[in-house]
Amino acid sequence: MSPHVLIDQMLDALMHPAxxxxxxxxxxxxxxxMLADQRITIEEFNHYCGRLxxxxxxxxxVA
Structure with a gap:
């Protein structure tokens, strides 16, 4: 599975209140x-951390 798909799925799951x-x-x-293993670039890491x-x-x- 692509690391990008996996990250998107994890971030989507985190948005769920449960x-x-x-x-x-x-x-x-x-x-x-993933960054250390070079599966994502530093730019992608920064993007996903921003989303997180x-x-x-x-x-x-909300809390």
Whole structure:
């Protein structure tokens, strides 16, 4: 599976209210591993981290 598809699926899952906010930590770890393994570029890493931060911030506002 493409790393981009996997990341999109994880970020989509995090947006669901039933998903634990702790899942964000798992996503961050996965992004870091993908960057270290060169499966994603630094630009892609920054893009996905930005999306992750927006989702986490949105969850904090709702709570």
């Amino acid at each position: 998903t634990s906010a702790c899942f964000a930590t798992d996503i961050q770890r996965q992004l870091t591993e 931060n927006k989702i986490v911030d949105g969850r904090k506002e």
